[in-house]
Amino acid sequence: MPVQYYIFLSIALFCIGVMGVLMRRNAIIIFMCIELMLNAVNLLLVAFSKMWADAGKVDAGSAQLFVFFIMVVAAAEVAVGLAIITLVYRNTKSVDINILNRLKN
């Protein structure tokens, strides 16, 4: 199976995430699309690690641990981001990002 297959799958998932961030107005859905983009990049990292490990250049375990640390950072990001969204909802009674264009008051 050529590695282009995974490259194009990751590109498609990433672009769907970009479209979601640009199209939707709901802050939670924008957050989910960011998760989708992160996962597309993770999939590409694992595919490339497999490719270079098959070529005998690198150890595939290092790249998988790198993806593992990306997941850790994503989980921490989700915790803080959802707390911020909850705070915004409590202050404005909405999660529409159009009302967030002025951060003051």
Next chain:
Amino acid sequence: MVLSVIALVSALGVVLSKNPVTSVLCLIVTFFTIAGHYIMLNAQFLAVVHIIVYAGAIMVLFLYVMMLMNLNTELEPQKRNWLKYAGAISGGALLVVLVAALRDASMPAISTEANEVGLIKNLGQMLFKQYVVPFEVSSILFLSAMVGAVVIGKKD
């Protein structure tokens, strides 16, 4: 191939569905298919961690926040529709540019035979020998994120 089609369709479902709960469920399906791809790429431990962390923890957190905010109803109709089309067009343009740039790249094929590198024994030994300092730093990051979430979320 089937996994990829399911992944793309459910990713589109995340973006296009009107109901936020539906998009959470579509995103869970996408995560399961990505975990299937990890298994095919000899990253078995990563697939299990992916399902546990994303489908088990993060998506439950999303659903919980939606339940708290009572958001499972459709949002009010949008005023500016051209923004939606502009977003779709620019995302599609990014897709076209990246595919066109990488279409002719020659890459070696990936072998499909299984090996032991993605199992938890191998990765655990590597994690606690070679990468023990990043592991501890990430635990501190988790602790600070937890404290930050509590501080942000508490009533003031």
